[in-house]
Amino acid sequence: MNIAIVGRPNVGKSALFNRIAGRRIAIVHGQPGITRDRISTKCEIGGKTFALWDTGGIVGAGETQLRGDVRAAAELAMKESDLVLFVVDGQDGLNPMD
Secondary structure, eight states, X not given: OEEEEEOSTTSSHHHHHHHHHTSOOSXXXXXXXXXXXXXXXXXXXXXXXXXXEEOOOOOOSSOOHHHHHXXXXXXXXXXXXXXXXXXXXXXXXXXXXX
């Protein structure tokens, strides 16, 4: 099973990834855009093994080449996944970027 974590920048995707993985793999930082490539690890919870993917933040209009590459990597992770965890900022809630 493959699980992808996706959402806009700085909503806690990498922190959630590290928490589920049980160790610090992804860099967590307050500055947006730190995660640019897909990062994966094998996890086991409750006897079930799965691949977990962390992705860079997806942004809307005005994409640069880098942002387009980040979006493409996130879209590929979603396409290849059996489950997508869509993360939003709990304090901000859903907004137009989501």
